[in-house]
Amino acid sequence: MSVFSGTRPFRFHHLSADSQLDNDCFPLARHPQGQGFSAVSQSDGGSLSAGKQLQDTCLFSNKQIEIHAVGAAPGGEAYLLLASDFSLLYDSGFGFSAPGLVCNVERLLGGRSPDCLFLSHSHYDHASGSAWCKRRWPNLPVVAMAHAKRVFERPTAVASIRDLNQRVAQERGLTFDDADFLDTLAVSHACSDGELLELGSQRFEVVEAVGHTRCSAMLWCEQQQLLLGSESLGVYLNQDEVMPAYLVSYEGSLRAIERAQALNPKWILLNHRHVAEGKDARRFLVNAGREARRAAQLVFDGSRAGKSREVLTQELKRLYYTKCAQEIQPEAAFDLNNRLMLDLLLKR
Numbered sequence: 001m002s003v004f005s006g007t008r009p010f011r012f013h014h015l016s017a018d019s020q021l022d023n024d025c026f027p028l029a030r031h032p033q034g035q036g037f038s039a040v041s042q043s044d045g046g047s048l049s050a051g052k053q054l055q056d057t058c059l060f061s062n063k064q065i066e067i068h069a070v071g072a073a074p075g076g077e078a079y080l081l082l083a084s085d086f087s088l089l090y091d092s093g094f095g096f097s098a099p100g101l102v103c104n105v106e107r108l109l110g111g112r113s114p115d116c117l118f119l120s121h122s123h124y125d126h127a128s129g130s131a132w133c134k135r136r137w138p139n140l141p142v143v144a145m146a147h148a149k150r151v152f153e154r155p156t157a158v159a160s161i162r163d164l165n166q167r168v169a170q171e172r173g174l175t176f177d178d179a180d181f182l183d184t185l186a187v188s189h190a191c192s193d194g195e196l197l198e199l200g201s202q203r204f205e206v207v208e209a210v211g212h213t214r215c216s217a218m219l220w221c222e223q224q225q226l227l228l229g230s231e232s233l234g235v236y237l238n239q240d241e242v243m244p245a246y247l248v249s250y251e252g253s254l255r256a257i258e259r260a261q262a263l264n265p266k267w268i269l270l271n272h273r274h275v276a277e278g279k280d281a282r283r284f285l286v287n288a289g290r291e292a293r294r295a296a297q298l299v300f301d302g303s304r305a306g307k308s309r310e311v312l313t314q315e316l317k318r319l320y321y322t323k324c325a326q327e328i329q330p331e332a333a334f335d336l337n338n339r340l341m342l343d344l345l346l347k348r
C-alpha cells in the first residue's frame, strides 16, 4: 500500500533547546513524605536506582529505531521512539506521574525535547501527561485524532480526566497537587485517517482505529514495518491471551484488527508494555480477532438465552480478568470497561 495521502504531511523536526523551560518551573507530584517523583522504570514500578542503566527501559531495537518505555507509573504507559534523526513520544501516561515521564525522556534525550507527541487516544491514563509535556516543552507538537481534540475542549471531559487521575493517585498513596493543570490539555495538530507524520527520514501513517474509543488511532511506519498499536486491537496479556477492549464499537475493533492484519507488520508496539515480533505479532492479531468475537458471541447467546446482566458481567470477568490481566489493570478499571463493553453489545 502507498503511504501517501492527498494531504500534506505534518513535518516535525528537532526543536531547539532554548524553547524549553527552566527545570524549576516544573510542577512535581509528591509522595506524602514530600519527596518528588523520580524517574522510574515500569518494569519494577519503583524508582530507577542510580546504578541501573537507562537501557532497562529499552523494549525494542532494530538498527534504526529504539523504543523505550518511559511511563513513570504502571498502567500509565508511554513510549519514546528514538532514531538518529528523530524522536517520537507515543502516549503520555497519567498526569500524576508525568514529572517522572518528563524526567525519563530528558535523560534519554540529553535534555532535548521530543520532536512530537502522538496520543493513541484521549483516555486519562494515556493522555493526561501531555499537559505536563507541553509545559516542559512549549513547542512540542501534540498530535491526536480530531475527535480527541474535541474531547479536550469539553470541560466535563477534562473534569472526569482530573477526577480519575486523582482517584488513582490516591489509591497509590500519592497527592496530586497540580490537578488543575489538566485544564491546559490540548491537541495542537488534529489529524485524520491516512495523514502522514514525517519525522526525520521516517514516515508514519495515521490509521484510524475506532473501537476502544471514538478517537483511537495507530501509527504505521511502512519503512520499518512497525505498527504502533491501539487498545482497539485488544490488550495483550501474553502469547495466548488478549483482552477485548472495545467500549464504543465492536465492528470498529474488528475493522482495526483487520487493517492491522492487512498491513502485515513485522513488529507491533502494544500499549501495555510489549513489542510483538513476527510470528508473535501475527498470533496477537489472530488472538485479538478471536477474543473480540468470542466476547460478543457470549453476550449475544447469553442474552438470547435470557441470562441477566449480572450473570453476563461475571461470565466476561471470568474469561478476561485473568491473573495476567490483574497484574496490569486495577479491578475497578476492569469492571468499568467490562460494563461499557457489555452495554455496547446488549444495545445491538
Ligand SMILES: [Zn+2]
Residues within 6 Å of the ligand: 121, 123, 126, 212, 231
Ligand atoms: Zn483507553
